[in-house]
Amino acid sequence: MPARRHPTARQGRLGTELRKLREAAGLKATEVASLLGASSVQMSQIESAISGVSEQRLRRLAAHYACTDDAFIDALAAMATDRTRGWWAGYRTLLPAPFLDLAELEHHATFLQEVALPYIPGLLQTEDYARAVYSFRVPELPKPELELRVRHRMQRKVILKEPTPVPYEAVIHETALRIRVSDRNTSRAQLAGLLELSEEQHITLRVIPFDLDGFAGATSTMKYAGGAMPRLDTVVRDAPHGTAFIDSEDQLDAFRTLFRKVEAVSLPPDQSRDFIHRLAKEL
Incomplete structure (x- = not known):
């Protein structure tokens, strides 16, 4: 070959x-x-x-x-x-490789789990929220590249809208829900978007409020992607040197345990929806 x-x-x-x-x-x-x-x-x-x-x-x-x-x-x-040439292939040479690798990983995932602390997970972000996040990058991105990244992030959502969507679960800390990455309208629209997505059967959203006891996982941010079988699972984490794709069995087992611990101290889905709804009413 x-x-x-x-x-x-x-x-x-x-x-x-x-x-x-x-x-x-x-x-x-x-x-x-x-x-x-x-x-x-x-x-x-x-x-x-x-x-x-x-x-x-x-x-x-x-x-x-x-x-x-x-x-x-x-x-x-x-x-x-596998000879899949997904939509992400159109971004080759236009965006760094991790953008394409992440989209491909999500496409093939049997399930996705995320823990989000400072920001709303990318798959759940509105376009204005994503644009605000990318706009804060240092050094600043040229306008065309910024819009390219926003468009790529919005296209990743296709896995949640397909006839057989991937099961998705996210645990989001109150920090991410309250931080205004842009203005009040952007935050209000983002919370409304989360409430709408939380009604989907294949999407489970859980919230960790500030006043909830038992949460010491301030460094727990991660994306866990299920493979065709557990030994082919992958964890994605952002690191100072870039995006890290983790696949060693010991580390995977540690992240499985970490997700269970974070999930255990979060609010149930129905209470999480109520919590997000109250925050939205405050805006």
Whole structure:
């Protein structure tokens, strides 16, 4: 297969999982290369996602690694043969790669969970709210690039509006609900938008009020995306150096626990709607 210039995060995940299988089998890349009639360089390129891998080769590798998890192998095969060219591809060369990787991750997710503290989650933001957030960026974005990012964020919402939408759950701290990223009208419209979305069966919104006891998770902001199976889940976090896509099993398990802890101290969905409604009336 031809070399890729810019592998996506999803392609990189496939390569990572193949490397993990090889290492779990106690094999070196040079040992496995001969099985495929390839060089160690080609094996390295497959595991680093610079080159793709056919389904036939993938299944041969899995057998050689003594992987007996058929569901996992099928999931990897689906990733290897996926030729989806989603709407986000239109932003290639226009926006940084993490924007495209995030949209692709959400597209393939079996469920999404978010914990939001300083801002309303991107998937729930109104256009004016998103524009205000991007406008505050330093250094300032040129107007065309700012509008490009806003449009991209609005298009991501398609996963919540499809005939079979992805199940989505967000836990939002009162901080995010009260901070006026723009003016009163923008905040009022944002809260109204949250109330409307909270009525959808596939969307669950929970609120953590300031005066609720038992919340010490001030650094808990995250997005958790379910994969075809739990070992293919992914966590997305914003870091000082950029967006981080986390997929190690130990870290995934830690974030699952973190979400359960945050969810446990939040208000139930019906009380959360009432809370948002009261805030909206105050504006």
